[in-house]
Amino acid sequence: MEMLTIGAFAKACRLSPKALRLYDELELLRPARVDPETGYRYYAPEQLEQARLVAWLRRLGMPLAGIRRVRSLEPAAAAREIRAFWARVEAETATRRDLAAFLVDHLSNVPGSAPGNVPRKDTTMLELRYSALSDTGLVRPSNQDTAYAGTRVLAVADGFGPGGAPASAAAVEALKFLDREPLAAGRVLNLLEDAVQGATQAVRDVAGPADEDGTTLTAMVWTGSQLALVHIGDSRAYLLRDGGLFLITHDHTVVQSMIDEGRLTPEEATAHPQRSLLLKALPGTGSAPAPTPDLRLHDALAGDRYLLCSDGLSTVLPETAIRELLTSAPTPAEAAHALVAAANDSGGPDNVSCVVADVLTAGSGAAVQ
Ligand code: MN
Numbered sequence: 215m216e217m218l219t220i221g222a223f224a225k226a227c228r229l230s231p232k233a234l235r236l237y238d239e240l241e242l243l244r245p246a247r248v249d250p251e252t253g254y255r256y257y258a259p260e261q262l263e264q265a266r267l268v269a270w271l272r273r274l275g276m277p278l279a280g281i282r283r284v285r286s287l288e289p290a291a292a293a294r295e296i297r298a299f300w301a302r303v304e305a306e307t308a309t310r311r312d313l314a315a316f317l318v319d320h321l322s323n324v325p326g327s328a329p330g331n332v333p334r335k336d337t338t339m340l341e342l343r344y345s346a347l348s349d350t351g352l353v354r355p356s357n358q359d360t361a362y363a364g365t366r367v368l369a370v371a372d373g374f375g376p377g378g379a380p381a382s383a384a385a386v387e388a389l390k391f392l393d394r395e396p397l398a399a400g401r402v403l404n405l406l407e408d409a410v411q412g413a414t415q416a417v418r419d420v421a422g423p424a425d426e427d428g429t430t431l432t433a434m435v436w437t438g439s440q441l442a443l444v445h446i447g448d449s450r451a452y453l454l455r456d457g458g459l460f461l462i463t464h465d466h467t468v469v470q471s472m473i474d475e476g477r478l479t480p481e482e483a484t485a486h487p488q489r490s491l492l493l494k495a496l497p498g499t500g501s502a503p504a505p506t507p508d509l510r511l512h513d514a515l516a517g518d519r520y521l522l523c524s525d526g527l528s529t530v531l532p533e534t535a536i537r538e539l540l541t542s543a544p545t546p547a548e549a550a551h552a553l554v555a556a557a558n559d560s561g562g563p564d565n566v567s568c569v570v571a572d573v574l575t576a577g578s579g580a581a582v583q
Contacts, residue, residue, distance in 0.1 A: 216259070217246060217247060217256040217257065217258060218256065218257045218258070218259060219254065219255075219256060219257075220234055220235070220245070220254070220255045220256075220257065223257035223261070223262070223265070226259075226262055227262045227265040227266055227269075229265060229269055233269070234255070234257075234265070235255070237265070237268055238255065240278055241282060242268045242278065242281050242282060242285065243261065243264055243265055243268050243285070245257050246258040246261060264285065267284070267285070268281060268285065271284060271296075274296075274299075274300075275303070276296075276299055280295070280299055283295060284296060294477070297475060297476055298475040298476075298477065301471075301474050301475035301476065302471075302475070304474075305471070305474055308464075309508060312508060312509070312510050313509055315510070315511075316442075316509055316510055316511045319440075319511045319513075320402060320403065320511055323439075323440070339438075339575070339576035339577075340438065340439060340514060340516060340573050340574065340575060340576060341573075341574055341575075341576045341577075342365070342368075342436050342571050342572065342573060342574070343545070343546055343571065343572045343574055344363035344364075344368060344546050344569065344570065344571040344572070345363060345545070345546035345547035345549070345550045345569070345570050345571075346361040346362050346363035346368075346550065346567075346568070346569045347361060347547075347550040347551060347554050347567070347568050347569075348360065348361040348565070348566070348567040348568075349554045349557075349558065349562075349565065349566050349567070350565055351526060351557065351558060351562035351563060351564055351565050351566055352558055352561060352562030352563075353561070353562060353563050353564070354563075354564060354565055356379060357379070357565045358372065358373040358374065358378035358379040358381075358382055358565055359371065359372050359373070359382060359524045359526065359565040359566070359567040360373070360379075360382040360383045360385070360386045360567070361386075361522075361524075361567035361568065361569050362386045362389075362390070362569070363546075363569045363571065364390065364393040365393050365436070366392050366393045366395075366397065366435060366436045367389045367390060367392050367393050367433060367434075367435055367436075368433060368434045368435075368436070368520070368522055368569045368571050369385075369386045369389055369431065369432070369433035369434075369522065369569065370430075370431075370432050370433075370449045370522040370523060370524055370567045370568075370569055371383075371385045371386050371429045371430055371431045371432075371449065371524075372429060372430040372447065372448070372449050372524040372525060372526075372565070372567070373421075373427075373428070373429040373430075374427070374428055374429065374492075374495070375421070375422060375426040375427035375428060375498065376422055376426060376427060377420065377421040377422040377426070377427035377498060378421075378427060378428075378429065380420040380421065381417045381420060381421040381427055381428060381429040381496070381498065382429040382430075382431075383420075384413075384416035384417050384419065384420045384421070384429075385413040385416060385417050385429050385431045385496055386413075386431075386433075387416065388409065388412040388413040388415075388416040389409050389412070389413060389433055389435075391409075391412075392405060392409055392435055397435075397437055397438070402437060402442070405435075406435065406442055406444065406509065409433075409435070409444065410444060410506070410507055410509075413431060413444075413496060414496055414504045417429055417496040417497070417498065418497070418498060418499050418504070419499075421497075421498030421499060422498050422499065423498055423499055423500050424497035424498045424499060424500050426498065427497075427498035427499075428492075428495040428496055428497045428498050429447070429495060429496050430446060430447025430448055430449040430492070430495050430496070430524070431444065431445070431446050431447060431449070431496055431507065432444070432445045432446075432447070432449040432450060432451050432463060432522050433445075433522070434451065434512075434520065434522065434571070436514075439513070439514060440511050440512060440513055440514060441511075441512045441514050441520070442509070442510070442511050442512075443462065443463070443508070443509065443510040443511070443512055444507050444508070444509060445463045445464075445507055445508045445509075445510075446466060446494050446495060446496060446505065446506075446507035446508065447465075447466055447492055447494060447495045447496075448465045448466060448467050448470075448490065448492060448525050449463075449522065449523065449524045449525065449567075450463050450465070450521075450522070450523055450525075450528050451463045451520065451521070451522050452520070452521040452522075452523070452536065452540075453512075453518060453519075453520055453521075454518070454519040454520075454521065454537065454540045454541065455515065455517070455518050455519075456517075457541065458537075459533055459536060459537040459540065461533075462510075462512065463508070464508065466492060466493045466494035466495070467489065467490065467491060467492055467493055468488060468491040468492070468493055469483045469486050469488065469489045469491065470483070470493070471493055489529070490525060490529070514573045515573060516573055516574060516575045517573065518572070518573040519540060519546075519549070519570065519571070519572050519573075520569075520570070520571045520572075520573075521536070521540060521549075521553075521568060521569070521570050522567075522568070522569040523553070523566075523567060523568050523569075524564070524565060524566060524567040525564065526557060526562075526563070526564035526565050526566035526567065527553055527554075527557050527566050527567070527568060529564070530557045530560045530561070530562075530563065530564070530566070531553070531556055531557060531560065535556060536553065539552045539553050539556055540553070540570070543570075545572075546570035546571060546572055547570075549568075549570040550568040550569070550570045553566075553568045553570075554566050554567075554568055
C-alpha cells in the first residue's frame, strides 16, 4: 500500500500537519515511516482512522497517557477505557456540582445578604437529639472506630492500619471545637474549612505512614436549620424521612467507582473480595496533598432521623434491616443500640459505630438521650 506524505495525510484526515507533528512528538500517533535522510514523515492510509480517534479523544479532554492507552488497546477494551474515563469525569463534575449547590444554598440563606432577599426557610426553631455508640464487634482485637455526637457535631470515623485508632480519634477530636463555637451565619464556610483542614492535619500528626494508616470521616455539623455534611471514605450517612431510608453519601471505594464506571454490578460488588479498598481517606504522614472530603449542605426537617455509621454496620446489615431498626426505635440511643446489636448478631466481623440524631421542633423533647 502506498505511503502518504504528511501533507497528503493531513488533507485526508482533515488535521493540520502541525497537529500531526505534535501527535508524533507526544507519541500519540507515530508516522509509519520516517525517511532517515530527509526526516520526512510518511503515513499509511490505515492510520487515518487512528488519527481521527486521537483528534476526538483530545477533544474529549482525555489526558495524553489515557489516549496512548486507548490507542494500544483492541476496540472493545478501548471502549471500556473511554467509558471509565468518562465516568471519572462525571464523578468529578458531580463533586463540583455538590460544592456549587452547597455555596448557592449557603448564600441564599445568609440573612440580609442581599436587598430584597426573602429567606426561604420558615423560622421554626429546630433542635437535635442524638446518641453515639461504637463497639469492637466480635472478631477484631481492638476498636479503631470513633463515634461522637455533641450539640453541633455528629461524626463517625473508621481508622485503618496500625495507627488506625489514633487516626480516627484525632479526626473526630479536631471537629469538636465546633460544639463550642457560636456558629455565626457569616462564618460557616470558614469554620467548615477550618474543621476539614484541622482533621486532615490531626490525622497526619498522629498516624503512621500514609500507605498504611488513615481514617474515613463522615460528619455532620448542625447549623440550626441545616446539616453540613463532610465526607471521605466508606463510612456512610443515611436519612430516614417519611418512612424511606436514603443514603446521602457516596462511598469512596474502588468497588463503588467500578460500579459507577459500569465495570461491576451492585450485586457483584457485595461479594467482591476488595470491597473495602478505599479510593479516598484522610491519610497518615508523608502523603502527597491529602484528598479533600465531599462537602454538602443538607436541609433538615422536623421528624428527620439521621444515621452515621461505619462499614461495620452497612456491609453487615441489608438496608431493609437498617430501615426497620431505625424506624422502630423510639429514641436515638435505642436505635444506636439496636443497630450495633444487630451487627454483632450477624457475626460482628468488624468494628461497628452508629450515630443517630433526630431533628425536633425546639422544646418538644430532651436534647440528649
Ligand atoms: Mn470498618
